[in-house]
Amino acid sequence: MDSLRPQTSRVQLRQLGVSDRLIRTSVAKGLWRRTDPGIVSLAPSQPSWLARVWSVSLYAGDGAVAAYTTSARLLGLIDDDLLPIRFQIPRERRVRDRPHAIFTRSCPDARRRRSSNGLWCVGVEDTVLDLSNLGTPRETVALVTAAAQRRLTTAERLGDSLRSRRAVSNRELLEKLIDEVGDGVHSVIGLDYVERVERPHGLPHARRQAHAGSTREWVDNLYDDYCLIVEIDGRRWHADAFRDRVRDNHNVRAGYPTLRYGPEEVFIEPCAVAREVAGQLTDRGWTGTFRRCSRCT
Numbered sequence: 512m513d514s515l516r517p518q519t520s521r522v523q524l525r526q527l528g529v530s531d532r533l534i535r536t537s538v539a540k541g542l543w544r545r546t547d548p549g550i551v552s553l554a555p556s557q558p559s560w561l562a563r564v565w566s567v568s569l570y571a572g573d574g575a576v577a578a579y580t581t582s583a584r585l586l587g588l589i590d591d592d593l594l595p596i597r598f599q600i601p602r603e604r605r606v607r608d609r610p611h612a613i614f615t616r617s618c619p620d621a622r623r624r625r626s627s628n629g630l631w632c633v634g635v636e637d638t639v640l641d642l643s644n645l646g647t648p649r650e651t652v653a654l655v656t657a658a659a660q661r662r663l664t665t666a667e668r669l670g671d672s673l674r675s676r677r678a679v680s681n682r683e684l685l686e687k688l689i690d691e692v693g694d695g696v697h698s699v700i701g702l703d704y705v706e707r708v709e710r711p712h713g714l715p716h717a718r719r720q721a722h723a724g725s726t727r728e729w730v731d732n733l734y735d736d737y738c739l740i741v742e743i744d745g746r747r748w749h750a751d752a753f754r755d756r757v758r759d760n761h762n763v764r765a766g767y768p769t770l771r772y773g774p775e776e777v778f779i780e781p782c783a784v785a786r787e788v789a790g791q792l793t794d795r796g797w798t799g800t801f802r803r804c805s806r807c808t
Contacts, residue, residue, distance in 0.1 A: 519569075574601045575600045582632035583638050586634075599616070601616070637672060643679065666690070669692070673686065701731055709788075712785035717732035719732060737797055739770070781806065
């Protein structure tokens with residue numbers, strides 16, 4: 512049984528010559544554990560989230576694919592092990608939901624791909640669109656930018672998937688987000704900077720995810736004509752502070768000073784951020800006009 516996965520079907524065990532009596536005895540003694548109907552865990556401990564997914568996959572049968580938050584986790588779109596586990600199964604199959612698993616009948620074959628764990632999943636682009644249909648606009652923003660930031664897909668592939676669908680919630684938002692991703696916006700806070708700081712105040716258009724003083728380092732927003740960098744830190748306390756300082760100092764020596772803001776400043780005080788950026792741009796030759804937005808006081 513060394514070749515078996517920790518989650519194994521009774522059918523597989525029988526094929527290896529394991530009797531139903533031995534299975535029942537092993538479960539009764541706590542050596543093995545039943546996880547789903549017809550599925551046995553060969554370890555006595557509580558199964559991990561991934562082991563549960565394998566168990567649900569075996570229970571769902573051939574043609575089943577992980578979907579929604581489950582495929583998002585397996586493909587690296589999100590970082591949390593969420594329950595219930597979600598699978599799509601062929602339309603002709605009937606599988607009863609479990610307390611920890613929900614099944615949706617569909618035609619999953621054309622949308623599936625293998626995850627790094629060997630499980631069949633709905634692909635990244637379709638997972639993003641599926642979850643967008645269920646989530647809030649803010650959750651949609653987070654999914655699209657995460658897919659881009661983690662380099663799991665491209666704006667072109669997301670756009671193709673969106674155009675191939677008729678019914679998609681938040682279509683206008685998705686189209687806008689895909690354009691922003693194609694332009695280099697790779698985080699929620701980066702999008703907030705564009706939407707709350709740069710555009711409503713009439714600031715010039717920065718180049719996103721660009722090289723400035725070093726061809727090996729990327730910066731969030733580069734105003735090329737004015738040699739100004741604006742960096743957006745996605746975490747209040749983040750472990751790369753030393754690296755950021757070294758990069759900022761290098762850019763300053765190369766003639767590119769850096770303004771750095773956190774999410775609280777961009778989201779809560781976007782007008783103050785815009786005024787500061789506009790001031791620096793003006794000092795460096797920008798002749799445009801600062802525009803007051805509806806939030807400005």
